[in-house]
Amino acid sequence: MICLRNAIELALIGANESTVVGVVMNGDLTKQHLGDESKPMSLDMTQALTLLNEHQLLIQTTQPASTQTFQHVTYDSRQVTADTLFFCKGNFKPAYLASAKAAGATAYVAETAYDEAGAGLTGIIVTNIQKAMALLGAAFYGYPQNDLFIVAFTGTKGKTTSSYFTYHIEKQHTDNHVALFSTIDRIVGNKPADKFKSDLTTPESLDLFHDMRSAVDNGMTHLVMEVSSQAYKKNRVYGLTFDVGIFLNITPDHIGENEHPTFADYLHCKEQLLVNSRTCIINAETAQLLDVYQTAKATTEPEQIYLYAREGAKLALPLDLDVTFKNVNEDLHQSDFAVTALSDKAKALALDETYELHVPGDYNESNAVSAIMAGALSGAKSTEIKQALVDVHVPGRMEMVTSPDHGTIYIDYAHNYASLKALLQFLHQQTHAGKVIVVIGSTGNKGVSRREGFGKALSEEADVAILTTDDPGYEDPKVIADAIDAHIDHERVTVQFVMDRQTAIETAINMSTPDDIVVLAGKGEDAYQKVNGVNTPYPTDVTIAKNAVKEL
Template sequence: MMALTAQQITEILADQGLLISTPEFKGELKHLAYNSNDVAPETLLFIKGRFNAEYLTDAIAKGVKAIVAPASFTHDTDLPTWVVDDVPAAMSVLSMAFYDYPQNKLALIGITGTKGKTSATYMAYEMLRVATDDKVALSSTLQVITGADPKFHYRAHLTTPESLDLFRWMAEAVANGMTHMVMEVSSQAYKMERVYGLRFNVGIFLNISPDHVGENEHPTFEDYLEHKMMLFDHSEQIILNADSDHFSELIEHAELAVPRDGIWLYGREDEDSPKADVYYDTVEADLQGSTFAVREAGQQAARLGIAGDYHLDMPGDFNQGNAVAAMIATRLVGADTDAMHEGLEVVKIPGRMQVLTTQNHGTIYVDYAHNYASIAALLNFVRTNETVEKLTIVVGAPGNKGVSRRPGIGQAVSEGADVVYITSDDPQFEDPNAIADEIQAAITNDHVVINREMDRTIAISEAIKAAGPNDVVVLAAKGLDEYQKIGGVDTPYENDWAVAQRVVSELEA
């Protein structure tokens, strides 16, 4: 950690074309914050979003010495103020400077996609743990890891952290001797400029399907796709799924951003697939995992040297593609095939495809699947790999975001389930019953039995109690989340896995 002088701040903002006006101030700042709760003496505070004047008064009392503010900021203050035309961008470039550009001391892999980001991130992380002797950091939807010691493992609150938090964690990783970092990069990270000015050694684009379209996210699918593809513009090399929807748009954008020998295409072994560099095919699969074969096609792919058979200790054939993308990425930053074999054998994603077997109430799956593509894939997987008399799903949708998901969730239920319990899932400021109405309206299959129970714990309990020995119950979307977002408050919640374990224990007692 370091200090930033007033001159440094002015020069950095001017170099980036962000500066509107600069204060008459010659001191230095020894702490950065964007939240009044995180203020220390001699803090530079970033005024982003709707910043209440009361918070600023509180922050000044705690030690704010100067601020970075937008031109629209009208609160009367004597604080030295850098006025900028883009506060999130300014926060990113000043944060990386304050923490001495830690990204330049890490081999960075960034992963985006509508589904599979977290799984691919953990796969790459486990492979690199082996390859680097545990010198790899992680930033995911579930957690942030900046060192091997558990005290450096943190719960995540955003898929991609705010830039100030991200560079602080990167600096901590460097201080802890980390040499690599794998991170999920959401479309919101680019829209909200959380990764402004950051470049990745390798960027992975897994897939794209409609999601995150709504008043508080992306106004249109085109806007969502555009922000997803920004990863191409900020990566030295790109790994792209040749089987993805919208492939022609993706490859066109990728080839404008990176030379062709820096683009690595992967796809399932299929004569109809666009020409890929690396192909994969299932050798065998069951409920515990799968074995898949990797084949390299052409001179460029042969440089990788990753052809062969691999065992993945995770169910679901859709995870094989995630594994191949992670394999190519880790190879490009130094991993060998021994590390790939070992990493894929041990990888576990908390809350993903966790399976609980019972004596009299069938099999229970807990998974973070939360949109049409992921729920449809999960239900199809269960149908394909289990003998199912009755398939039940417990599912809801969050409030005030991802509004476009709701009809898709209903469609996936309509196509793949026999019974549904529509329930709450982070309703925030919306009425969970109104959200349930939108999901239910898209369930057009008359054979699906629809139940509504807005208390998620009760819904899970009722679904498991009603299941027979040959039934499957899928608990979708919340995984190991230990809270429900209700009315702006993180309300404690047992988590789906814990509820299921407790209910089964009580039933079998």
């Protein structure tokens, strides 16, 4: 083993004198790129070791570090090519490193040395593989975040919808020079090949910086992205500072063995977005306002913190609001709401308008206000914002399928108590004559607390619940459905079990009358079911609903 100091000294011997080494200031990466920008992305050993040492992550190297240059970085052994720096992360097996070595990897980064599988390779041993991967990924791809105005959202519900609202605002404002990283899609340019489905709400750090680089190379100047609590838990966004960070809300979710151990941990991870944002927007209606606001104030000047809430809302903390909004008109197809700036800094954004939103739901007005404020802070004009909200479409969120002889069908990703409650409450308020029929399941192997939440929301707002399958993982979907059913008030709600999701959807539509509303909750536009570790192809709720209506 080579000690930390010697590893760096050996790597420096023979290093190119013109090499630029990244420096970290105030916890953020500088805008300085590594090496010659006209060359393909690369990273040399000297730069890697120096950067890791600056962040106190480097422990040692397994052999004298050479002056090699890496032409590729990856954590997937199937993607290794010649001169690859390979990252050993997660549920790692030595066989992956052996495979990477055979494919051309010349060094690896890990929290432990793999003497046998990594024989002949330089092992860079670090204290935290996820942080190391984020730092080296940013350096390898030339710090693309410095060429983007980045708006980031966090919250238990509303991240995707708010991100799409903001994305459409920025499209108007930048003439289509905006990228999007969301739960649904990652969009890095304006060509069909630049849009692809997301695997994670927030990508792994190497994928994140790769996609940022692609966006910059495609001429994008802005980026709108979702930042999950897991992104901070797993250090996927380590080293990133956002231009605008928006905290939408928080309720208990993602708490369990494979996620967050406690609500306090969940809240802490959510709040890190505010700690790492230059300007903060906070929905003041959150029950955790005191904690959230104090966290923002710890690192951000008050003049750079904006608070908003619905007019007349009761706040957990008596704070002066910057922006309020109120509903003017709403139905099952759209809503009109008025926004009023109260503080001088908010008035300077010229937000005061009545906006028309073609994504129904009173809760979506709040999402839209966050997007309006974020757009204005990026320089968007009210005319651009108004046009964007009229035109916006959010895949798998409040999508409607109509049937003349049966109920109106709504497809929505609502996947926890708060989002399902808000959705059903709004629909119930709009449905005076008919029933609310809900098709729903719950995911396996995570978010176990959601099952009780679903049962509670159904008891409060539904008339009929058809319990079915939704990404059961390695669990029995009937056992999951039973767990939901255990928390349903059967005196108020009629319950059926139909474990085949397509059949469940068809059953709900067939039983509905013209006055009824059918809600297909939880999957949105997901085109697969996660079963026993396999993404099994699934037609999507939208497709099934449309086909069912055609066959009536």
